[in-house]
Amino acid sequence: MNEGNSKREILTPRERFGLLVIDEKPDRCNIIPLITSHAAHIARIPLSKYYTDGKAMAQAQIIALEEYRHDAINLFSEVGIIAEAMGSIFEYPENDLPLLKTPFLTQSSLSDIKLPNPQNAKRLPVYLEAIDYAYNAIGDKIPILAYVPAPFTTGMMLSDPNQFLIQTIKQPKLITEIMEISLQAAIEFCYHIINAGGLPVLVDPLASSSVVSPKTYEKFALPYEQRLIDFLHRYDLDIILHICGDTEPILDLFPMTGADLISVDRVDLSLVLEKLSDKIRIVGNFNTSKIAFSSPAEIRQQVGEMLKIGKESPKGYIAATGCEIPITTPVENVKAFIESAKENAWYWD
Amino acid sequence: MFKDLEPQKITLSEWSEQFRQIEDAIISKYTYYDNNKWGAYLQPPASFMVYGARELRRLKFDNSFAALRLWGFVFNESERLFRAHQSKKKIIATMGDLGIVPIIVLAFPNCIPFYPECIWWTPFFNESTVLLDKASELGAPEAACFARAVLAAYFKKAYFPKPDRIFASTGATCDDFSSIMQSVEHLGYDIIWLEVPQRRDSVKHTQSEPSVKTTDGYEYPKRYEEYLVKEYERVWAEMAKLTGVDEKKFLRQSIKKANRLRRVVTSIKTMSAEADIAPFPALELMTIEFGNLYGYADIDEWLDILEAVKETITKRVKNNKGVLSKDAVPIAWISPSPDPYLLNYVEDMGLRVVETEYVINQALVEIDEGLDHFRALARSFMQASLIGSTAQRISSINKAMRTGKIEGILITNMLGGSHCAMETKLMERLLQDKPVLAIDVPAPFGITEQVKTRLQAFAEVLHERRK
Numbered sequence: 001m002n003e004g005n006s007k008r009e010i011l012t013p014r015e016r017f018g019l020l021v022i023d024e025k026p027d028r029c030n031i032i033p034l035i036t037s038h039a040a041h042i043a044r045i046p047l048s049k050y051y052t053d054g055k056a057m058a059q060a061q062i063i064a065l066e067e068y069r070h071d072a073i074n075l076f077s078e079v080g081i082i083a084e085a086m087g088s089i090f091e092y093p094e095n096d097l098p099l100l101k102t103p104f105l106t107q108s109s110l111s112d113i114k115l116p117n118p119q120n121a122k123r124l125p126v127y128l129e130a131i132d133y134a135y136n137a138i139g140d141k142i143p144i145l146a147y148v149p150a151p152f153t154t155g156m157m158l159s160d161p162n163q164f165l166i167q168t169i170k171q172p173k174l175i176t177e178i179m180e181i182s183l184q185a186a187i188e189f190c191y192h193i194i195n196a197g198g199l200p201v202l203v204d205p206l207a208s209s210s211v212v213s214p215k216t217y218e219k220f221a222l223p224y225e226q227r228l229i230d231f232l233h234r235y236d237l238d239i240i241l242h243i244c245g246d247t248e249p250i251l252d253l254f255p256m257t258g259a260d261l262i263s264v265d266r267v268d269l270s271l272v273l274e275k276l277s278d279k280i281r282i283v284g285n286f287n288t289s290k291i292a293f294s295s296p297a298e299i300r301q302q303v304g305e306m307l308k309i310g311k312e313s314p315k316g317y318i319a320a321t322g323c324e325i326p327i328t329t330p331v332e333n334v335k336a337f338i339e340s341a342k343e344n345a346w347y348w349d
Numbered sequence: 350m351f352k353d354l355e356p357q358k359i360t361l362s363e364w365s366e367q368f369r370q371i372e373d374a375i376i377s378k379y380t381y382y383d384n385n386k387w388g389a390y391l392q393p394p395a396s397f398m399v400y401g402a403r404e405l406r407r408l409k410f411d412n413s414f415a416a417l418r419l420w421g422f423v424f425n426e427s428e429r430l431f432r433a434h435q436s437k438k439k440i441i442a443t444m445g446d447l448g449i450v451p452i453i454v455l456a457f458p459n460c461i462p463f464y465p466e467c468i469w470w471t472p473f474f475n476e477s478t479v480l481l482d483k484a485s486e487l488g489a490p491e492a493a494c495f496a497r498a499v500l501a502a503y504f505k506k507a508y509f510p511k512p513d514r515i516f517a518s519t520g521a522t523c524d525d526f527s528s529i530m531q532s533v534e535h536l537g538y539d540i541i542w543l544e545v546p547q548r549r550d551s552v553k554h555t556q557s558e559p560s561v562k563t564t565d566g567y568e569y570p571k572r573y574e575e576y577l578v579k580e581y582e583r584v585w586a587e588m589a590k591l592t593g594v595d596e597k598k599f600l601r602q603s604i605k606k607a608n609r610l611r612r613v614v615t616s617i618k619t620m621s622a623e624a625d626i627a628p629f630p631a632l633e634l635m636t637i638e639f640g641n642l643y644g645y646a647d648i649d650e651w652l653d654i655l656e657a658v659k660e661t662i663t664k665r666v667k668n669n670k671g672v673l674s675k676d677a678v679p680i681a682w683i684s685p686s687p688d689p690y691l692l693n694y695v696e697d698m699g700l701r702v703v704e705t706e707y708v709i710n711q712a713l714v715e716i717d718e719g720l721d722h723f724r725a726l727a728r729s730f731m732q733a734s735l736i737g738s739t740a741q742r743i744s745s746i747n748k749a750m751r752t753g754k755i756e757g758i759l760i761t762n763m764l765g766g767s768h769c770a771m772e773t774k775l776m777e778r779l780l781q782d783k784p785v786l787a788i789d790v791p792a793p794f795g796i797t798e799q800v801k802t803r804l805q806a807f808a809e810v811l812h813e814r815r816k
Contacts, residue, residue, distance in 0.1 A: 012479055014401050015507040022387075022428045023435065026507070139403055140477030194395050195365050197403070234368075234376055235396040236389060 010348070012141040013071035020281065020316045021238035021260065028345035029311050033286070033321040033337055034242075036076040036147070037097060039064035041327050048094045051077035054129025061130070062137060067331065068338050073134045075127055076147035076324070079203060082185050083149075083157030085116035085124045105159045110174070113158070113181055118192040127189075128196050135197035146193045147242070150204035150228060151182035152221035158182070161206075168216050175220055183224045187231050194235055201240045202228060202259070205323075210245030210266070217250050222257060229258040240283060244323040255279045265322030269309050281316035286337060292326040296336035303337050307344035319345060351375060351414050353661065356670050358409035358630055358696075361394045367412065368393040379418060381429050381647045382436065390421040390429075397424040403476040409693050411633050411672060415657040422645060422654055423636055426463075427508050429646045433461045434510035439591060442509075443643065444499075445518030445526050446545060448712030449730045451643040453584050456603040457592045462643045465509060466526060468502050469495040472793045473688040480505075481792065488532055494525040494765035495687045495792075503533045514591055515540045516584055521547035521736040525765040541587055543580050545730070546573040548737040565714070565732050567741070577727035585723075600722045606648060608715050613655045614641050615713065620662050622679075622703040622754070626671030628662045631702040632692040635685060638705060641712040677701035678811040679755050681746045683776060684708065686761040688790050694801065695759065698808035704749045706742060710734050739775040750783055757811045759804075760787040784811060 010027045011019070019026040040050035043060035050057050061073045078097045084090050087104035104113065118124040127146055134144050149157070155178040156164045168175050190200040206212070207221035225241060232239050241259035243250075248267045254276060263283035264272050272282055286306055291299060303319070310317040319341040325334060351371045359367070371391070380388035394405045402424065410416055434440050439460045443450035451462035472480050472495065483501035485491050502508040517530045517540050534540050551560035551568040558570040589595040614637055621629050637655065644651040665671055673696055681704035686692060695702070711733035717725045734742040749755045758780055762773040773787050786807040788800060 010505055011507050015479075015505060018400060018427075019431075019507055022431050024431055024510075135403070140401055140475050141479060143401075191365070191369075194399055195362055197398050197406070199399050230373075234373065234392075235399070236392045237396060237399060 008346070014139075014141050014143055016071060017143045020318070023315065025316075025347040027348045028342065029307065029347070030071045030318040031320075031338055031341045031345060032070055032072045032074070032145070032283070032318050033068075033291075033334065034074055034076075034324045035061075035064050035068065035070065035334070036074050036324045037078075037327050038325040038329055038334070039074075041329075042067055042331065046094050047077075047096060047327070048092045051098060052092065052123060052126060054126040054131075055133050057126065057130040058133035058137070061134060065138070065142065068334055070338055072143045072145045073138070074145050074147065075130045075134070075198065076203070079149040079153050079205060080157045081123050081127065081149065082116070082154045082182065082189060085118070085121035085189075086113050086154070086158060086181070086185055088158055100157060103157065103159050103161075105178070106163075110177055110181070115181065115184055115188065118189045124189055124192075127198075128192055131193060131196040131198035139197055144198045145201045145240075146198035147203050148186055148190055148193065148200045150202045150207065150221070150241075151179050151186055151224035152217075153204050153206040154182040154186065155179055155220075156206045165212065165216075168212070168220055172219070179220060179224050183227055186228050190228070190232060194232075194237070199237060200232060201242060201263075203242045203244075205242075205244045208243050208245030208247055208265075209249045214249045214253070218253055222253055225257045225259070233258065240318075242283070251275045261316075261318065263318075263320060269306060273309060273313055277313040277315060279315070281318070282310060282313045283318040283320050284310070285320065285322040288321050288323045288326060291321055291333050291337055292329045294333070296332045299333055299336040300340040303340035304344045307341060311345060311347070353413045356628065356665050356672050357412055358672050358693075359412045360409055361398060361405050364393045364410055364412070364417070365395045368395075368417070379421070381422065381425065381650050382432065384432070384436075387428075387432055390425040391418060392421045392424075393417065394420060394424075396421075401477070402474045404474050404690060407690055407693075408632070409630070411630050413658075413661045415654065415661040416629075416633055418654045418657060419633060419636065422647075422650065423640075426645050430461065430463060430509045433646065439513040440510055441588075442512040442515040442517075444516065444530065445522045446516075446543065446730065447709050447733070447735065448642050449581070449726050450516050450518075450543070450584055452603050452607045452716075452726060453581060453600065454588060455606065455648060456585075456596075456599040457588050457594055458599075460588070460592065461646050463509065463646050464642055465502060465512075466496045466499045467639065467642075468498050468508055469687045470689065471502075471508070472498055473690070476793050478793055484529075487536075489529055492764050493529060494523065494763050495790075496523070496526050497529050500529050500532050500536075503536055503538060512538075514587060516543055516587075517541070518543050518545050520544040523735070523765075541584070543584065544576075545580075545733075545736060546576055548573065548731055548733070548741075550738070550741075561728065561731070563728060563732050567732060567737070569731060574724065574727045574731060577730060578721075578723045581723045581726055597722065601718075604716050604718060604722060604725065606652075608718065610641055610644060610648065610652055610655070611713060611715055613652065613659055614638060617655065617659050617662060618705075618713075620659075620666055624662075624666045624671065625669060626665075626675050627673040627677060627696075627701045627703075628665035628671045629658070630672050630692070631682070631696055632689050633658075634702065635689075635692060635705070635707065638707060638713070639685070639709065642709060673701050674699070676812075678757065678808070678815070679703040680757040680759055680811070681705065681749055681755045682707070683743070683746065683758060683760040684762065684773075686790050687763065688793070688796065690796060691761065691790065691804075694796075695804060695808075698805055699812060700757070700759075700808050704746060704755050706734060706746060708733075708735050710745075739772055740779060742772070743776055743779055746780070756814065757784040757786070757807065759807070760785065762787050762789050764789070784814065 242263035454462035489497035
C-alpha cells in the first residue's frame with residue numbers, strides 16, 4: 001500500500017462513490033478493479049467455499065480490501081447463479097468456479113421453470129448472506145456491489161448455449177419467453193439484494209459482441225437490460241452495466257439501456273469516451289491478461305495511461321479492469337494497478 | 350394509486366413490500382425543484398440503506414404514503430443541495446440561530462438556506478463514526494456535542510457543497526457549536542458571525558430599561574431586540590451584495606411562507622397530541638418539527654408534503670386510528686435525540702411523546718406580520734428557549750404536567766459543554782417532584798442493554814403509577 005497516497009485521501013470509498021453518482025467530482029476517481037473470486041486466492045480459502053458460503057465470500061472480500069485498499073466490495077463468483085436457482089445443474093469443483101453441467105431446458109420444458117425465491121433457492125442466499133455480513137462489517141465506509149447476471153446471460157445458462165443462439169433466429173418467440181422469466185428472476189434477486197444493503201451491478205457477458213451479433217443484442221438482450229434497469233431506477237439507484245469482451249459494435253446502443261455507468265472491456269477507451277462520455281459514466285477497462293501476466297512496472301505505466309484518458313470523462317469515471325481479475329493473479333500486479341491508479345486519479349488539489 | 354393501509358409502524362422490509370405496489374407514474378410525479386431528471390425523491394428506506402444509512406434496518410416507520418414522501422424527501426437532502434449548486438442556485442449555510450436567518454435568505458431569488466449542523470443525525474443514521482473520528486482528528490474535542498460532525502463534513506465536502514455564504518451565530522447559542530465553527534473557520538471558510546443576545550428577564554434584572562413583552566409572556570430589554578434587528582439587517586445586506594437583489598417586499602412573502610409552515614406544523618403537533626390514539630410516530634413528528642428550521646432545502650415541496658401528512662393525520666384522528674396502543678403513556682421529551690432509534694424504542698416501551706422541547710421553539714411560533722419585518726423576526730427569535738433561563742425552558746413542560754397532558758418527562762442529554770449537558774441537572778432539580786428520566790445519548794452503536802433497561806424501567810413506573 002502506498003502510504004503517501006493514502007494520506008492524501010479525504011473521502012471514504014462510500015463517500016467517494018456517493019459523489020460520483022450525483023455527478024460531483026470526488027477527491028479522486030473511484031478505483032474498483034473487478035476483484036471477485038481472486039479474493040478467495042488472497043484469503044487462501046478453497047474457491048468452492050468462497051461461492052457456497054456467504055460469510056466466507058464476504059470475509060474473503062474484506063481481506064482483499066484490506067490488502068489492496070480499493071473502493072468497493074465485489075460480491076460475485078460466476079454468471080450461472082440465477083440459472084442454477086431456476087433449475088440448471090452446476091458442478092462445484094473444489095478449486096475452480098462452478099461448471100454448468102446440465103442446462104435446465106435440455107431436460108425440461110420452459111413451462112416447468114419456477115420463479116426462484118432468492119432466500120432459499122440454491123446459491124442465491126449465499127450472496128444475500130455475503131451482502132449482509134459485509135454491510136454489517138464495513139457498509140458505512142465501503143459500497144457493497146453485488147453482481148447480478150442480466151436476463152440474456154441467464155437465459156443462455158438455462159439452455160444449451162449453441163441451441164440458444166440458433167433459437168434466437170429460428171424460435172425467437174421461445175427466446176422471448178425465456179427472457180421474460182429470466183427477467184422476473186433477476187428482478188426478484190435484485191429486490192432482495194437491495195433489502196440486504198447491496199447495490200446490484202448488472203453483468204451480461206454473453207450479450208457481448210464476442211458472442212452475439214449487434215442485432216441479436218438489440219433484439220434479445222438490450223430490452224431486458226433496459227427493463228431490469230427501469231425496475232432498479234424505481235429505487236433511484238445508479239446502475240452499472242458490465243459487458244465484457246468486445247462491445248465496440250454496440251457502443252452506440254448502450255445509452256438506450258438506461259444504465260448510469262457502463263463498464264467495458266476489450267474496446268478502445270478513447271473511443272468509448274468519444275461516443276458515450278457525455279451521456280453516461282464510464283468504467284474500465286484495463287486488460288485482464290496484462291494484469292495477470294505483465295510486470296508490475298508495465299502495469300503501473302499502462303494504468304497511468306488509462307487514467308489519463310478515463311479521468312477526463314465529463315460525467316465521471318471508475319478506474320477498473322475490463323473483466324474479473326484472474327484468480328491467481330500475483331498480488332504485486334494488483335497492487336501495481338491500484339497504486340498507479342491512486343497516483344493518477346486525483347481531481348482535488 | 351397507492352391506498353393507505355391500517356396505520357402502523359413498519360420495518361424497512363415491510364416498506365419495500367408496500368413500495369412494490371406503487372406505480373412508476375406515481376414515483377416520477379414527486380420531485381424536488383420540479384426537476385424530472387434528478388429530482389424524484391419517492392424512494393423507500395431500502396434505497397437509502399443501499400447508500401449507507403445502516404440504522405434504517407433497525408428503525409420502524411409510519412406506513413402511510415405521506416410518510417414515504419416525508420422520508421424520501423428528507424433522506425435526499427444531501428443530493429438536493431448538490432443539485433441546487435449544480436443548477437446555479439446559491440447555497441447558504443445558516444447556522445446556530447435555528448429558525449430565523451433562513452427566512453431572510455429565502456427572500457432572495459434562487460437561494461437555498463440549510464443547517465449544516467443538522468448533520469449530527471448522520472453518524473447515527475449511518476451507524477458510523479467516520480465523521481466523528483475525522484472531527485476529532487481535526488481538533489474538535491471528543492467530549493464535544495455530536496454537532497462536531499459538521500467540522501468533518503466541511504472538511505470532506507461530500508455531504509453538502511461549499512456554501513456561497515456561511516452565517517453562524519455566536520453569543521447565547523450552543524457553546525460547543527461556536528467553538529466547532531471556529532475550527533471550521535480555520536479550515537479556510539469565511540464565516541459571517543452573527544451575535545445573538547441572552548434573554549435576561551426585564552422584571553427581575555433590568556427594570557429601569559424600556560422592555561418588550563412577547564405573547565408567550567417573556568419580558569426583556571428592548572435594546573436586545575434593537576441589537577438583533579441590526580444583526581438581521583447585516584445579514585440582509587450580505588445577501589443583497591451576493592445576489593444583487595435588494596427587495597424588502599420579498600421578505601414579507603418569505604415571512605408569510607414561514608408562518609404557513611409553522612401553522613401546518615402546529616396543527617399537526619396539536620392534533621397528534623390531543624388524539625385518543627397517537628396518529629403518527631414520534632420519529633416522524635420530530636423530523637417534521639425540525640423541518641420548520643428551513644424546509645429541508647425545498648420549502649415549497651416540504652410544505653406540500655406536510656399538507657399530505659396533515660391530511661393523513663386528520664383522517665386517522667377522525668377514524669380513531671393510530672400507530673400506538675391506546676394506553677400508551679403520554680410524556681414530554683426534552684432536547685432532541687441525535688439517535689433516531691431512541692424515539693422508536695420509547696414507543697416500543699409503551700410511551701407516547703405528546704410534548705417536546707427540542708430547543709427550537711423559536712421556529713414554531715408565528716411571526717407577527719404586522720410589525721416591521723426585521724423587528725418581527727427579532728421578536729420571534731427572542732422567544733427562543735436556547736437563550737433564556739432553565740426555568741423558562743421547562744415552563745411549558747411544567748404546565749403540561751400540571752394539566753395532566755403528560756405523565757412523565759424524558760431528557761436526552763448529549764456530551765458537551767453547553768445547554769444539553771450542563772442544563773440537564775438543573776432541569777432535573779427543577780422537575781424533582783415529577784417522574785423524570787435523563788439519559789445520556791451514547792455515540793453510534795452505543796445503545797446498550799443498560800440504556801434500554803433504564804427506559805424500560807421508566808416506562809414501567811409510569812404505567813404502574815396509573816394503577
